Amino acid sequence: DSGVTQTPKHLITATGQRVTLRCSPRSGDLSVYWYQQSLDQGLQFLIQYYNGEERAKGNILERFSAQQFPDLHSELNLSSLELGDSALYFCASSVGWGDIQYFGAGTRLSVL
């Protein structure tokens, strides 16, 4: 158990819908990272937050947004969903940046 909790484990929704994925980092970790893992794109870094502020941005679509709350949990919002958004979404946390990341078990999103 990495100590990083992601909910829900599975999500099935329809195209055009909006979903929210939630991540609780390990106790004491200030950084949260979001990744998308799909068969055709591999593992893609989406975004990183550190202590509530956006720290680094990767290949995150404009339809996607994230935030980190004062209690350090984070949410990834995916809107106007398309079939191609079906993927595993991982959250990871670390103490700071440049540190070891601990990954959650992921949320599997299926867009039908």
Next chain:
Amino acid sequence: GDSVTQMEGPVTLSEEAFLTINCTYTATGYPSLFWYVQYPGEGLQLLLKATKADDKGSNKGFEATYRKETTSFHLEKGSVQVSDSAVYFCAQDLTNTGNQFYFGTGTSLTVIP
């Protein structure tokens, strides 16, 4: 641009064989380098890391050396076990410069008895 390139898989080895998975990075500066492993149905776990040139990361019999001159961080293990079957990801961390965290495409390893 910055990226990580790793050996394409899948790789199939017999138990006790020697393993090498190549990884090269392209980045200016001095990224931290990592190998992560993903066992079937699980999230990623850190396998080892190195933060500066000539550092050697090691864990569970796996080793990788940060080679600045060849921009490489190849993963090696002298004698693989069936339990090593997993997908291995090389990664470089440039977030300390406000840049991204880059993963390679992953190399699937299957070890047969």
